[in-house]
Amino acid sequence: MELVAKILIAIVALEHIYILWMEMFAWETKGKEVFKAALPAEMFKPTKGLAANQGLYNGFLAAGLIWSFLIDDPKWQDNIALFFLGCVAVAGIYGAISATKKIFFVQALPAILAIIAVLLK
Numbered sequence: 001m002e003l004v005a006k007i008l009i010a011i012v013a014l015e016h017i018y019i020l021w022m023e024m025f026a027w028e029t030k031g032k033e034v035f036k037a038a039l040p041a042e043m044f045k046p047t048k049g050l051a052a053n054q055g056l057y058n059g060f061l062a063a064g065l066i067w068s069f070l071i072d073d074p075k076w077q078d079n080i081a082l083f084f085l086g087c088v089a090v091a092g093i094y095g096a097i098s099a100t101k102k103i104f105f106v107q108a109l110p111a112i113l114a115i116i117a118v119l120l121k
Contacts, residue, residue: 008114023055
């Protein structure tokens with residue numbers, strides 16, 4: 001189960017690195033494709049700064065998850081991973097409630113599965 005937990009944590013971290021890239025550097029191109037149902041096309045340019053700020057926060061989530069791989073103490077490794085996975089899960093649940101239900105499946109569910117895997121290892 002430890003390997004499964006690490007793989008799921010890595011997937012969540014990689015997903016948030018991708019979100020960082022999209023929101024900070026490709027908001028008007030890839031962001032427009034991904035969020036076409038949520039935002040009218042003319043809103044991407046004026047919201048570029050806001051999206052970049054969101055991307056930065058997603059980068060912090062990824063950094064925390066990656067940091068958990070570098071911690072030697074197994075208990076603290078789990079604690080740090082659980083904290084950042086919990087942040088991702090809460091953000092995904094909030095996004096599903098406030099924006100689109102798809103966010104639950106893309107963001108919250110992988111984090112919840114990783115939390116379960118960490119707790120069961």
